């Protein structure tokens with residue numbers, strides 16, 4: 063059995079999500095190769111080669127893969143992946159975009175966002191916003207899988223020495239192109255891999271008030287997240303949304319401030335180790351999942367919390 | 372241009388779905404059903420394109436048993452011109468839905484197909500992309516803004532790092548994210564009018580697709596329960612608990 067893991071990276075370096083996917087691939091018990099598709103992505107490939115237990119790193123380095131356009135990348139993955147039993151990718155926005163295309167090209171199902179590997183063909187995955195966990199068995203000879211990164215501890219990043227091989231095939235579908243991007247730049251840790259996350263909801267009232275979270279995040283080395291209501295209202299950008307349809311996080315500590323605790327929000331954070339809720343409504347559903355609940359007006363509690371840390 | 376919108380019948384998003392005690396499936400007895408919220412956004416976007424004069428016709432399609440005609444009627448009440456039901460015995464896998472939609476695309480030749488990015492029951496996030504591959508069309512997934520520009524479509528997408536804009540050759544696929552638009556409510560007169568709009572029914576055979584099964588659901592179970600926590604009296608106690616009990620700061 064052999065597994066091809068699709069790397070998530072920014073060309074110069076590998077993202078942690080790749081290590082979570084490798085961990086899931088290891089649980090499947092097959093030999094692992096990694097595919098790095100990008101442009102000038104030698105840096106990412108070098109890091110991939112250091113992951114212990116990886117046989118080969120295949121590098122498709124070409125301008126057509128620079129922005130991970132799904133139309134091009136899916137053709138490449140289906141081509142390279144033809145030789146493997148499993149194709150496994152982290153459930154990042156890039157891989158969610160391209161992997162179903164890969165599955166359709168190979169005429170197999172995709173098993174989305176697995177949270178555990180039960181056997182070589184059987185997996186668990188959350189459905190209905192995580193209110194139910196389904197165990198599914200695949201009858202496809204080739205399995206296309208995305209991995210919920212928070213469910214698998216990252217594999218070690220160092221210690222291996224895989225061989226690096228170039229993939230010469232260039233797949234340019236020629237039907238889409240990259241126009242531009244607005245990427246949030248922040249000195250804070252990434253939301254999905256931070257050890258501590260503090261999120262604000264509609265209770266924050268406006269974007270300016272999110273600054274109340276800054277000082278606390280600085281002191282704790284935390285990432286800042288938000289509820290959908292806060293994003294929809296324009297307080298903060300979309301990449302901060304935690305939930306069923308936003309980012310899934312599972313930090314050691316999650317602090318929800320002015321967030322009511324809708325099912326869809328809980329779906330994105332209820333696997334956090336410790337949950338703190340600060341809300342002025344003592345009946346807010348968020349308190350049902352919080353280890354420590356503080357019934358208080360956030361405008362008093364946040365400055366006090368910052369001062370006491 | 373002609374716009375095809377896919378809609379799915381799902382459990383209403385306010386319902387907290389539970390696994391049956393015997394773990395055989397989720398308990399959907401007497402729960403409220405609705406159009407998948409992302410599909411509703413897709414319908415709204417198509418109708419806006421029509422109102423702007425960009426789209427000439429909006430066709431709403433759903434795959435499922437007869438009950439999904441209710442959601443097609445909802446789409447028609449929101450402004451779609453006609454409906455298509457592809458009749459299956461209950462739910463089918465995303466790959467099969469994508470093949471059936473490909474069959475409809477071949478028949479109707481739309482310039483744009485708009486779908487929700489995921490349905491809130493299976494949370495698969497696959498169908499639009501699979502249709503893209505099968506129909507060899509480009510895709511703008513997780514869209515928060517779309518703009519037709521001659522024979523191209525610009526799509527702004529919500530991605531992990533922020534926003535990305537891509538340019539797609541038409542015909543193209545769009546899957547909606549939450550901030551693409553805010554769907555309108557259907558007015559009573561429009562609900563009445565929708566009852567008279569054309570609704571064609573196809574079988575998978577009509578579209579040359581065989582309904583295959585690739586995945587078997589072996590069981591369903593509730594997620595690990597979190598045990599109820601405590602309320603702290605004040606910020607001081609909170610900080611103390613986090614430091615000395617939970618040891619997370």
Ligand SMILES: Cc1cc2nc3c(=O)[nH]c(=O)nc-3n(C[C@H](O)[C@H](O)[C@H](O)COP(=O)(O)OP(=O)(O)OC[C@H]3O[C@@H](n4cnc5c(N)ncnc54)[C@H](O)[C@@H]3O)c2cc1C
Nearest residue numbers: 263264265289290291305306307308320321322327342360
């Ligand atoms: C298809 C779909 C997908 C969705 N996906 C997501 C998702 O991914 N993520 C997500 O978060 N939501 C999602 N939602 C939305 C979700 O249903 C809720 O509407 C949303 O989470 C509510 O956000 P909120 O808790 O910030 O706002 P509200 O529910 O309005 O809660 C605000 C809270 O702030 C408290 N508050 C107000 N003022 C103060 C104060 N001064 N001090 C202390 N507390 C205060 C209030 O008591 C209240 O509990 C989705 C919905 C749908 C339909």
